Amino acid sequence: MLLRVCRVVRAAARAHSSSARSERLRSQAYIGGRWVEAESAARFAVREPASGQLLTDVVDCGPRDASTAVRAASDSLAGWRAATSKERSRLLRKWHNLMIQNKDELAKLITAENGKPLKEATSEIVYAASFLEWFSEEARRIYGDVVPTSSPDRRILILKQPVGVVSIITPSPNTIDVRNCTALIYKWNFPSAMLTRKAGAALAVGCTVVVKPADDTPLSALALAELADEAGIPAGVFNVIPSSKSNTPAVGEVLCTDPLVAAISFTGSTATGKILLRHACGTVKKASMELGGLAPFIVFDSADLDRAVAGAIASKFRNSGQTCVCTNQFLVQEGIHDAFVEKMVKAMHRDLHVGNGFDEQTTQGPLINERAVEKVENQINDAVSRGACILTGGKRHRLGATFFEPTLLSNVTTDMLCTKEETFGPLAPVLKFRTEEEVIAIANAADVGLAGYFYSSDLAQIWRVAEQLEVGIVGVNEGLLSTVEAPFGGVKQSGLGREGSKYGVDDFLEIKYVCFGGL
CATH class of the missing domain: 3.40.605.10 (Aldehyde Dehydrogenase; Chain A, domain 1)
Structure with missing residues (x-):
């Protein structure tokens, strides 16, 4: 039985250390x-x-x-x-x-x-x-x-x-x-x-x-x-x-x-x-x-803002941002941009807790290794050097070399690495846009298209945007998409x-x- 295979892991759960060895562990x-x-x-x-x-x-x-x-x-x-x-x-x-x-x-x-x-x-x-x-x-x-x-x-x-x-x-x-x-x-x-x-x-x-x-x-x-x-x-x-x-x-x-x-x-x-x-x-x-993907998360002025923020947290920070379909860039319409950013900061402080995965209160575990952390740091440094602002987070966590603070950036532009490269980490860059046509152009500029998300209460807009986004998976007023009943895959080079x-x-x-x- 598998129970004998995982004795070493049960020891890790108790002590937050997995250095124990077990001859039964399948290797x-x-x-x-x-x-x-x-x-x-x-x-x-x-x-x-x-x-x-x-x-x-x-x-x-x-x-x-x-x-x-x-x-x-x-x-x-x-x-x-x-x-x-x-x-x-x-x-x-x-x-x-x-x-x-x-x-x-x-x-x-x-x-x-x-x-x-x-x-x-x-x-x-x-x-x-x-x-x-x-x-x-x-x-x-x-x-x-x-x-x-x-x-x-x-x-x-x-x-x-x-x-x-x-x-x-x-x-x-x-x-x-x-x-x-x-x-x-x-x-x-x-x-x-x-x-x-x-x-x-x-x-x-x-x-x-x-x-x-x-x-x-x-x-x-x-x-x-x-x-x-x-x-x-x-x-x-x-x-x-x-x-x-x-x-x-x-x-x-x-x-x-x-x-x-x-x-x-x-x-x-x-x-x-x-x-x-x-x-x-x-x-x-x-x-x-x-x-690979480069998932956009679009929030229109008509969106239910609280629902959008909850969806943003779920989409971006699951597994510390290390998912294939997690949001890579947030595109927020100018009419609600400031309110969205303010609510995001509060939600991140309230709901995200960095720690060892075996700690019950942890929502954000470590990144897989230091190279992953270095990539997040590189994207943040590039964005800040080009005028982005760190609203929360922005550095390694005190827990260790593979832990990173959930980070929110504002004043982000499309020429920054964090909007052009898949991040795979707890970094949320926010861009401001004016019109539906503008944001569709930004979202579809990528040569990959795995997942995309948008929040809107305008029924006509929902149909237009869902059909125009060049991705294989679309979340409409929903931040978590994966389910066994639905096809998973991308378009273009995804x-x-x-x-x-x-x-x-x-x-x-x-x-x-x-x-x-x-x-």
Whole structure:
């Protein structure tokens, strides 16, 4: 059971220190239904971001280990795709049930390796499990079609079949080099939910998977592998290969170029997504990409101001601003700008509490590492040098090197880094605008488009703006959007395909046309 896996994390919850060791903590790769060491016997350290203390050493898989995992997934493919949809549904539902039964221990594991407050971590586990539940139901609804034909002696059938082995890649927030190209990755932030949202869909339709988790947060993926095994997912169907920063480029290349891999599903930066797509094109693999965003949060003069401020806090500061869809810039109409800023400052002082994620009152845990803190500092320094004003926050918190004060900037302009780069931290820059046309132009100027938010009481304006925003996800008078029933994904350079919802299985299916003649 997972309870024995997380003894070290329970110790962390008691003492705010995760330096304790446990032989039961899963730290090996999970390949072909077995827990194994890397061929090189190498390991890398996983540290608690709040304190920097060691959680455990984890197996450091290299390219040969990646190839072994791909072969294991390929060998198990025929049996898994031949299983009835009802059987796959049953096993996914059992996996979901085990996650719910062990949600407290899984949440503690996330807080230990990721730093997010325990309440948020618990919510993530419930959210992550919901994807297994959802896709367990969708497994039995992969319908084809019978198409009318113009020839009386023919019948046309459209079948949907699993694409094959799927590589799932969720790298870490560090500069990596793939074929001499560098990119900054920031997608370790939901180590359980990102995995189940992808793997649940792939497994439901009959694909097998190889998961490369983020090197900062591999323990959650390994814990889910243990539960998958306990649920009865057959050997080789679900594989997890942790790797360090130094091994990530070579492992990622194998997962994108191996001829046995039919599709890749990646969450990370736009720059790295492009690199992986170049790798995948050599063997013409299917690819789904959830990439970077630059979410605008627009507040019109007609908005319910208190509701807008509450939505702003929820959107911007969940997981200390380290979410894929969190607001990157606030665009507030001039008629209510000053009132909005004043209410935001009060709400931040009242509702946001920086601390260790295991402290019950904490709403703002640490950032994942010091590099993330340095990026926030750099954006603030750039903005201030160009005329922005710090209304609250603006510096590292006294708790330690990875903690940063929730920060609000005013007098922000579109030429500042904080409006042009995805922040991934607790920084809220506020820009003032005059007209609807002006703010739409500002919001759509970005070459990415994952999420966008706006608050308005004008029904005609709501329809206009919702249709004109160039993003894949729109929140109208709502700051929290993610749900299993709705498609998650972006437009422009924010990605390809959709995750979750009934559309989430599409990236893992091939459509086959069958023509019956001579009837």
